[in-house]
Amino acid sequence: MPDIHIERTHTLGMKGARAAARKWIERAGEQFEIECDYTEGKARDVAQFTRPGIDGTLEVTADSLTLTAELGFLFSAFSDQISAKIARNIDEVLGTKPAEEEDDGYGKGWL
Known part of the structure; x- marks a missing residue:
């Protein structure tokens, strides 16, 4: 069972969802050295990410x-x-919530 499970519905369509996912991946990669393999499919894309x-x-x-x-x-x-x-952060890239800049004590912008 995963430690984290987050699911969000949206109305962006596949093109918009891909753009949002790539935006999240880019931010996570820049800020936290996340390595990601992104595979596009006809009805579903899968991004596998890792870091220590x-x-x-x-x-x-x-x-x-x-x-x-x-x-x-x-x-x-x-x-x-x-x-x-x-x-x-996912809500932000989907455009469903404004960006938050608080520092929760674990570092701004965690993933």
């Missing part, structure tokens, strides 16, 4: 984004905070 302490996938469809991630031992104690931050 976290491995996961982001599934992209025409009407949803689903992120699942496994956390390493050191990060698992902060899974609720990490999950909340990732959810806010």
